[in-house]
Amino acid sequence: MITRSLIPQNLLLAGTLATLLVVPPAFAQQEGDKPAAQPAAPSVAPEASKPMPIQQPEPTTVPGRPDIPNAEVAKQLRNVAPLPFGAPEDKLPVSQLKLPKGFKVEVYASGIPNARSLRLGDKGTVFVSNRLLDKVYAIVDKNGKRETKVIASGLDRPNGLAFHKGTLYIAEGTKISKLEMIEDNLDNPPKPVVIYSDFLNHQSHGWKFMALGPDNKLYVNVGSPCNICEPPETNGQIRRINLDGSGAEVAARGVRNSVGFDWHPVTKELYFTDNGRDWLSEDLPEDELNRVTKIGQHFGFPYCHQGNFTDREMGWGRSCDEFEKPVALLGPHSAALGMRFYTGKMFPSQYQNAIFIARHGSWNRTKKIGGDVIVVKLNKDGSVKSQDPFLTGFLQNNEYSGRPVDVQVLKDGSLLVSDDHAGAVYRVTYGSTKVAAR
Amino acid sequence: MLGVCGPWQALSLVSFVVLIFLSALRVNADTLEGRLAPCLACHGANGQSTIPEVPSLGGQPAFYLTIQLLMFREKLWVVEPMNQMMQGLKDDDLRSMAAYLAKLRPPEPADGSIDPVRMERARTLIEQHRCNFCHGRDYSGEQNVPRLAGQREDYLVKALREYKNNTRRGYEASMADVLYLISDEQILDLAYFLSRLR
Numbered sequence: 001m002i003t004r005s006l007i008p009q010n011l012l013l014a015g016t017l018a019t020l021l022v023v024p025p026a027f028a029q030q031e032g033d034k035p036a037a038q039p040a041a042p043s044v045a046p047e048a049s050k051p052m053p054i055q056q057p058e059p060t061t062v063p064g065r066p067d068i069p070n071a072e073v074a075k076q077l078r079n080v081a082p083l084p085f086g087a088p089e090d091k092l093p094v095s096q097l098k099l100p101k102g103f104k105v106e107v108y109a110s111g112i113p114n115a116r117s118l119r120l121g122d123k124g125t126v127f128v129s130n131r132l133l134d135k136v137y138a139i140v141d142k143n144g145k146r147e148t149k150v151i152a153s154g155l156d157r158p159n160g161l162a163f164h165k166g167t168l169y170i171a172e173g174t175k176i177s178k179l180e181m182i183e184d185n186l187d188n189p190p191k192p193v194v195i196y197s198d199f200l201n202h203q204s205h206g207w208k209f210m211a212l213g214p215d216n217k218l219y220v221n222v223g224s225p226c227n228i229c230e231p232p233e234t235n236g237q238i239r240r241i242n243l244d245g246s247g248a249e250v251a252a253r254g255v256r257n258s259v260g261f262d263w264h265p266v267t268k269e270l271y272f273t274d275n276g277r278d279w280l281s282e283d284l285p286e287d288e289l290n291r292v293t294k295i296g297q298h299f300g301f302p303y304c305h306q307g308n309f310t311d312r313e314m315g316w317g318r319s320c321d322e323f324e325k326p327v328a329l330l331g332p333h334s335a336a337l338g339m340r341f342y343t344g345k346m347f348p349s350q351y352q353n354a355i356f357i358a359r360h361g362s363w364n365r366t367k368k369i370g371g372d373v374i375v376v377k378l379n380k381d382g383s384v385k386s387q388d389p390f391l392t393g394f395l396q397n398n399e400y401s402g403r404p405v406d407v408q409v410l411k412d413g414s415l416l417v418s419d420d421h422a423g424a425v426y427r428v429t430y431g432s433t434k435v436a437a438r
Numbered sequence: 439m440l441g442v443c444g445p446w447q448a449l450s451l452v453s454f455v456v457l458i459f460l461s462a463l464r465v466n467a468d469t470l471e472g473r474l475a476p477c478l479a480c481h482g483a484n485g486q487s488t489i490p491e492v493p494s495l496g497g498q499p500a501f502y503l504t505i506q507l508l509m510f511r512e513k514l515w516v517v518e519p520m521n522q523m524m525q526g527l528k529d530d531d532l533r534s535m536a537a538y539l540a541k542l543r544p545p546e547p548a549d550g551s552i553d554p555v556r557m558e559r560a561r562t563l564i565e566q567h568r569c570n571f572c573h574g575r576d577y578s579g580e581q582n583v584p585r586l587a588g589q590r591e592d593y594l595v596k597a598l599r600e601y602k603n604n605t606r607r608g609y610e611a612s613m614a615d616v617l618y619l620i621s622d623e624q625i626l627d628l629a630y631f632l633s634r635l636r
Contacts, residue, residue, distance in 0.1 A: 074571040074575075075571070077571050077572075078571060078572040078580075078581075078583060079572065079582070079583075079610045079612050081501070081505070081581060081582035081610060084505050084508045084609075085508075085529050132514075132609055132610075133512060133514065134512060134513075134514060154513070201604050202614065203601070203607060203611045203613075203614030204611045204614035204615045204618060205611065206604075206614075225614070226615060226618040226619070227615045227618075229618060229619065278615075279568070
């Protein structure tokens, strides 16, 4: 609050005006516990007054706007920025990570700033993408000795990766391109060749997740260009495209922003994670795990969240019954991203065909949740049986030492986990599997 | 005087100054001050820019500045001469430059009149879009979020317009989320308000 005595006399009027302007009503009420602690607003015309320092009052909850919390709470709701250079290997949080009994975790590769999507080549190359940076990396394992190479750079948010018969497909902000015969040319990679570019340019949810479907089509997320809005017809969907860029069609709509999907190994149905809207409340809505049983189904965004309540702005006149409901809720603001069905042979049989989901971790929540990998087990009919923590420990004292983005099953059945905060890839093994040399 | 120059005249003057200082850079590139001299020639030695559309850097959070310098070096955000000036610098160079700049004095608020109507319109917008959640209740910024108080009004307008039309990449996409629903008139009010804060 402005202290009158500190203000020169000739600025008193300006000071009164400025105070009236910047003090929310709630503040005035708290101070004097009276409807208006300030004198009635002077009826002077809003004439230009001399500039002066404008003091910001202590924000308080605004009456009728419980969505505007006080400053200390507000501060904890801001986005969490990943470390721009990643973390050195000796600073990676492996020793504090926790897994179910019998599992172990090691560093598979470090020094990959903003390590995002993971994809496995036919010859065992592990490809790693960027979202905030511009590169795609290849990790090559030669007799237990691993080497990381940059195979493409200067790309625009190259988050999405898919692999098919020797060709790596890269989904950037506004295009999909391909690198043919990439595993034979890691030291002299070809320039990416564009196969598809029918995307709007938008920064908000503009990066893409991509995967190859059992129908040999590329499935790519086309996110909503906002937190909450009526997205353009072209957005808020998962699209599928032939490998030559032709035949684009909508595979799922009403999707806010999916950064992970995979197909059930038996039923071949598409399952995808979807990130719920921000700024609604601490506990709502939860992120979703969805199942596509028919191509083109609508999953509710922006009208219905988590299958059971309509949006407070966009949901009027709509009903959640109009849309497909999620098969599981994955936690409020938890940022459920990459997911894979487990088809390897290393883990115990109860994990067969279960889904591993990387939860990047919340930002729009005072008490952070996520920053882990969970395992979702399914019933025979494809519905969800259970949901449990798998790899935890990145989140301690409400701070992240790492943030999982994607998972990838290797040929030996071990599971890779990428971390875009510390810039690393971890490997989870089971039993007496020898931890590979570095 | 720069204050009376149009942006284009200022721009050519900037290029000239940059050229001069780039040569100085080669001589003094081994000291932090030497490296920063060409930066401060445009951004203001005291942390306050006097050149249209060139931001003041004084009091910006070091982490925010490090990220901007990284984005220039990696050409994630293409703005000459910034991309060129960051070439060849190591991660630690970026960190130490950012740390130095962050310690410069925060800029003085814009001179000129204060229109209470515009200030009130901006304040309502800020409440609606929760700008102060991330930028701080005094708009001084923190971590990856920049200081806005006292920033040049023309630079704020430029930056907000670029976020709005997707020509400027943020490190995170938060600004694009927010700007999606903000009109150009509102951008002008926001910049007016923020540039007048201390």
